Amino acid sequence: MMKIISTILKGCKQFSLMSRLVAFAAALCIMGCSSTGDASATEKAKEDARSLNEALRGRGGTVPQDAFLKAVVDNDVQAVREMAKENPSVLSKGYRYSAGMPYAILTRAPMEIALSLHKPEMIATLLELEAPCDADEICAGIWCIQDGPPNTTADDRKKTLDILFQYKPGLLKDKDFCYDLMDRTINFPSPEVLEYLLNKGISAKLEKVDKINNTPPMTLLDIAYMVGSDECVKILRAHGAKKHPNFDSSVYPNPRESLIIVPPPGYTP
DSSP: OHHHHHHHHHHTTTSOHHHHHHHHHHHHHHHHHHHTTOHHHHHHHHHHHHHHHHHHHHHSSOOOHHHHHHHHHTTOHHHHHHHHHHOGGGGTSOBOOOSSOSSOOSOBOHHHHHHHHTOHHHHHHHHHTTOOOOHHHHHHHHTOSSSSOTTOOHHHHHHHHHHHHHHOGGGGGOHHHHHHHHHHHHHTTOHHHHHHHHHTTOOTTOEEEETTTTEEEEEHHHHHHHHTOHHHHHHHHHTTOOOOTTTTSTTOBOTTTSSBOOOOTTOOO
8 A cells, every 4th residue: 555655656756746745635545445444445546546647747737727828818927937847738738718709719829829919028938938839820929919909019019029039030031931921911911010020031022822722923012912001012112022923813802892903003013
């Protein structure tokens, strides 16, 4: 019996005090059941203890997901660090969070949530902890509208991007990521953030082939004309964008009227 108890406690020694206390309680339960002669209860207690030990080993701790999510949303950096240290898996889990929809359907990475809230300290903390977040989640977070503060400004997004590029400078060399980020920036549209990204070294001449629909490459200039942002068009042209193959193509619909866009007066390709 003492060997079983020792094994349980030994398996939990690397975890937090709370985890060890839970394991110790399980051990006491086994002792109590044995002393009363209840064999079935003893076996159940042993099984529960084994399950607990396996769970602790597999998860690296017992941090509740809702507590970690609350710490991220509340910008509680210290709590996030402590929870991630006890249970690293919380950094890679998906969380159902949406400020605009109380019952969120899709799960989101902690980093995406922090980016959508534009909390510099939390973003830096999660980046230091190497919280995973793919390129699409990063773009979705930065340009999330329903979850971000209602008064989010271009400066807020630029500060968020500053932190992101500080920790992940390689993103600026990822053409797919840069195209998607510029696409969302132009669609917003946010000329100020567009200028910022171009000054960071992202090319105004990026284009992307839609392999699924087998359409011609869509350039950033195409997107700017499609959303009707004269300011974005002007900025892109000032940074060398000229190629504009889809302007009067049948694959280039007007999202506002579901009609084909017609060139404005005086337009020259």
